[in-house]
Amino acid sequence: MHQVEVATTRETLLDSPEMVLNMGPQHPSTHGVLRVVLKLDGETVIDLDCDIGYLHRGMEKIAENRLYPMIAPYWDRLDYIAAVSNGLLWVETVEQMLGLDVPPRAHYIRTILTELNRISSHLLWLATHGLDIGSFTVLLWALREREEILKIFERQFGARLTCHAWRIGGMPNDTYDGFTEDVTRFVDNFPHRLAEYETLLSENRIWLGRTVGIGVISAEDAIAIGLSGPALRGSGVAWDIRKSRPYAAYADMEFEVPVGENGDTYDRYLVRLEEMRQSRLIVQQALKRMPDGPVNAKVPKIIKPPAGDYYHSIEGPKGEIGCYLVSDGSSRPARVRVRPPCLINLQALRQMCLGHLVADVVAIIGTLDIVLGEIDR
Amino acid sequence: MDMLALFAPPDLINGLLLKLRLGQETINYVVWPFIQIGAVVTGVAVWAAYATYLERKISAFMQARLGPMRVGPWGLLQPIADAIKLLTKEDLKPDRADTYIFFFAPFISVVAAFVVFAVIPFAPDWGVVTDINIGLLFVLSVSSVGVLALILAGWSSNSKYALLGGLRSSAQMVSYEVAMGMALIGALMFARTLSLSGIVSAQGLDSIWYIFYQPLGFIIFLISGIAENNRAPFDLPEAESELVAGFHTEYSGMRWSLFFMAEYAAMIVVSAIATSVFLGGWYFPGVWRLGINYPHLFVALSLVVFLVKMSVLLYVYFWLRWTFPRYRYDQLMDLGWKWMLPAALLNITLTAIAIFVVQALDGWRGMDTVTSLARGVNLTATGKAIMIAFGALGVFIAAGMLSVINHGARDFNLKKQRVGIRLTNPPKGQTAVASAAAAAAAE
Numbered sequence: 001m002h003q004v005e006v007a008t009t010r011e012t013l014l015d016s017p018e019m020v021l022n023m024g025p026q027h028p029s030t031h032g033v034l035r036v037v038l039k040l041d042g043e044t045v046i047d048l049d050c051d052i053g054y055l056h057r058g059m060e061k062i063a064e065n066r067l068y069p070m071i072a073p074y075w076d077r078l079d080y081i082a083a084v085s086n087g088l089l090w091v092e093t094v095e096q097m098l099g100l101d102v103p104p105r106a107h108y109i110r111t112i113l114t115e116l117n118r119i120s121s122h123l124l125w126l127a128t129h130g131l132d133i134g135s136f137t138v139l140l141w142a143l144r145e146r147e148e149i150l151k152i153f154e155r156q157f158g159a160r161l162t163c164h165a166w167r168i169g170g171m172p173n174d175t176y177d178g179f180t181e182d183v184t185r186f187v188d189n190f191p192h193r194l195a196e197y198e199t200l201l202s203e204n205r206i207w208l209g210r211t212v213g214i215g216v217i218s219a220e221d222a223i224a225i226g227l228s229g230p231a232l233r234g235s236g237v238a239w240d241i242r243k244s245r246p247y248a249a250y251a252d253m254e255f256e257v258p259v260g261e262n263g264d265t266y267d268r269y270l271v272r273l274e275e276m277r278q279s280r281l282i283v284q285q286a287l288k289r290m291p292d293g294p295v296n297a298k299v300p301k302i303i304k305p306p307a308g309d310y311y312h313s314i315e316g317p318k319g320e321i322g323c324y325l326v327s328d329g330s331s332r333p334a335r336v337r338v339r340p341p342c343l344i345n346l347q348a349l350r351q352m353c354l355g356h357l358v359a360d361v362v363a364i365i366g367t368l369d370i371v372l373g374e375i376d377r
Numbered sequence: 378m379d380m381l382a383l384f385a386p387p388d389l390i391n392g393l394l395l396k397l398r399l400g401q402e403t404i405n406y407v408v409w410p411f412i413q414i415g416a417v418v419t420g421v422a423v424w425a426a427y428a429t430y431l432e433r434k435i436s437a438f439m440q441a442r443l444g445p446m447r448v449g450p451w452g453l454l455q456p457i458a459d460a461i462k463l464l465t466k467e468d469l470k471p472d473r474a475d476t477y478i479f480f481f482a483p484f485i486s487v488v489a490a491f492v493v494f495a496v497i498p499f500a501p502d503w504g505v506v507t508d509i510n511i512g513l514l515f516v517l518s519v520s521s522v523g524v525l526a527l528i529l530a531g532w533s534s535n536s537k538y539a540l541l542g543g544l545r546s547s548a549q550m551v552s553y554e555v556a557m558g559m560a561l562i563g564a565l566m567f568a569r570t571l572s573l574s575g576i577v578s579a580q581g582l583d584s585i586w587y588i589f590y591q592p593l594g595f596i597i598f599l600i601s602g603i604a605e606n607n608r609a610p611f612d613l614p615e616a617e618s619e620l621v622a623g624f625h626t627e628y629s630g631m632r633w634s635l636f637f638m639a640e641y642a643a644m645i646v647v648s649a650i651a652t653s654v655f656l657g658g659w660y661f662p663g664v665w666r667l668g669i670n671y672p673h674l675f676v677a678l679s680l681v682v683f684l685v686k687m688s689v690l691l692y693v694y695f696w697l698r699w700t701f702p703r704y705r706y707d708q709l710m711d712l713g714w715k716w717m718l719p720a721a722l723l724n725i726t727l728t729a730i731a732i733f734v735v736q737a738l739d740g741w742r743g744m745d746t747v748t749s750l751a752r753g754v755n756l757t758a759t760g761k762a763i764m765i766a767f768g769a770l771g772v773f774i775a776a777g778m779l780s781v782i783n784h785g786a787r788d789f790n791l792k793k794q795r796v797g798i799r800l801t802n803p804p805k806g807q808t809a810v811a812s813a814a815a816a817a818a819a820e
Binding site for chain 1: 436439440441442537538541609610612613699700701702703704705706707708787788791792794795796797798799800801802803804805
């Protein structure tokens with residue numbers, strides 16, 4: 001990673017107008033334990049370096065010593081805001097290696113719950129992004145809606161945030177009684193709530209001043225760095241794994257992918273808001289078309305995928321989260337590698353921040369929507 | 378007027394004090410001032426404490442929650458619990474901080490905020506604590522001492538966040554004080570005095586609030602006042618998302634709460650000045666009738682009127698804070714120097730022209746505009762109508778002029794700069810490509 005050069009001798013320190021500001025790992029708006037070393041001229045950022053690893057748990061190494069079903073709960077803790085999506089990644093990877101035929105009902109339920117998870121993740125992003133730019137009310141309003149989703153999760157999975165949603169081959173159980181009503185109620189109320197947030201932010205001059213033209217990244221640069229998810233689509237690249245390589249039941253769903261134009265913080269904000277609306281449409285469709293039937297495929301007692309390697313990725317709320325899995329034919333994986341969207345999106349931070357002010361760094365970290373659990377793994 | 382009578386307490390209290398065998402001079406110059414000081418300081422401290430309670434409640438209702446509910450009924454004792462908590466907290470000093478400056482900065486801040494209340498005319502008669510003939514100048518100069526505390530606190534903390542916060546606050550307060558002072562000049566032209574109770578009386582004599590003559594001045598004063606108090610959306614010195622807590626990052630316990638009290642006291646000060654200068658102070662249509670038969674009741678009621686007007690302005694403070702995001706440092710400076718200051722200067726010019734025109738019109742073709750100019754500008758109904766029209770015109774002229782000055786600025790054209798998003802439906806199997814043309818080619 002890039003290293004910030006720091007003036008060390010007495011002469012250079014006194015002569016230079018530069019100041020090194022250590023932001024994090026204990027800072028209110030670095031979204032966890034990210035440490036950013038800023039070199040400032042006045043308040044302008046002239047250099048920047050990220051220091052990560054404060055939350056490193058060795059997930060990939062741990063996975064080498066666990067049976068395949070035992071790894072799934074670890075995967076839920078990668079991006080703990082979107083546990084349902086990450087869990088889906090693991091079970092789908094193993095299912096595809098095994099060539100399991102997952103019943104369609106399970107696919108539909110998976111689609112509904114991952115989309116709800118995407119909405120809850122985006123709501124948390126909106127809440128914290130709003131707070132970073134100083135709008136406290138958005139925080140509590142967005143968390144109010146997220147609460148409804150977490151209640152559905154609690155009833156379905158038994159936990160609000162740290163839920164373990166799936167099993168290899170399907171689901172641990174079918175939906176609970178009243179699931180459809182709960183989801184329908186949420187889906188019906190949601191557009192009205194989103195409109196409320198927009199009244200607070202979208203047309204607000206201060207919000208525009210803080211986001212329009214801030215943290216711009218061009219489509220070419222975004223692809224070169226490897227950005228994915230809303231961070232990529234904000235720059236105008238229409239690329240979404242739900243469309244390009246559909247998984248679960250996304251092939252049957254009709255939805256559109258919002259893309260921005262300027263590649264700035266404001267476009268990414270609009271893209272995420274629109275994604276929430278599209279997610280809501282997907283949930284509605286999936287609820288309407290959900291077939292009956294079993295939710296589990298027949299799965300062998302001990303899972304031993306054939307030797308070989310396999311890559312599967314899904315569109316997580318933050319971007320393409322992928323899993324590269326090497327199997328030697330035993331009951332434990334030989335090597336697992338996660339493609340972490342947040343870590344790769346974070347690489348754009350330096351390019352986005354240079355020349356901006358300290359306040360913009362906070363806004364840009366917010367717009368990248370990073371989760372340190374997944375960056376450090 | 379007899380000098381002794383000027384400082385005399387109301388008869389009721391005077392009688393009580395005389396019974397304690399105190400001389401009239403002792404009462405006037407020692408006992409009564411101390412009673413007044415005690416009443417104001419206690420009142421303001423309690424009010425500042427309860428302003429935090431109000432803010433928490435109001436913000437809670439705006440955010441779909443309840444706010445403090447545990448201590449006392451509806452959480453009414455919360456400020457007292459907070460005070461006890463803060464008093465018993467450890468008083469920390471960072472390593473290698475400048476001890477003396479670090480310890481004294483909060484006192485400068487709180488004293489600067491509280492001293493101003495000496496000249497605030499809360500009510501007529503005995504409601505005025507001190508009436509000095511340079512009242513408004515006194516307020517502006519004392520409240521600008523407060524910035525010193527912020528710089529010193531930021532500098533002495535030996536913390537980069539605090540230092541940045543201190544620098545920001547000094548730049549911000551200095552910039553906005555200019556516009557704030559300028560915004561008041563228009564009203565002074567009408568009142569023709571700097572004494573705050575004189576300004577209020579002038580509005581009473583003319584039986585109009587200066588907000589009608591000076592809408593532009595009022596807007597500028599309010600915005601600059603909020604900025605000068607470092608309140609959201611201008612709370613950059615203590616922007617918690619960037620600078621952790623700005624200049625008071627390293628403070629804890631009671632020293633921190635002194636800064637906090639100073640902030641609320643300063644809010645109350647700005648509300649009080651705005652009330653006195655623009656909203657007619659203690660005057661309210663109809664209340665004066667009581668003054669004929671029940672003078673003390675009249676004073677008490679005037680006090681209530683004053684407090685209600687101030688509370689409305691305080692509510693505006695809360696309202697803005699919980700609605701808006703935060704400005705960025707350079708945007709804040711732009712707003713101060715490119716919008717507020719030119720508008721304030723324009724306001725002075727327009728006010729001078731308006732007063733000149735209204736005076737010139739007096740007697741022209743039988744028009745009757747000016748009643749008297751002895752104690753402030755007193756106008757007839759026609760004169761008032763012309764003056765109000767000038768005031769409203771000023772807002773539009775200022776808006777037009779400012780948009781001409783700033784038409785090229787980034788922040789003025791924000792809505793044009795955003796393009797918005799479009800909805801796409803990428804086909805299956807597509808890879809990420811940079812442009813729409815490349816996407817079409819891939820298809």
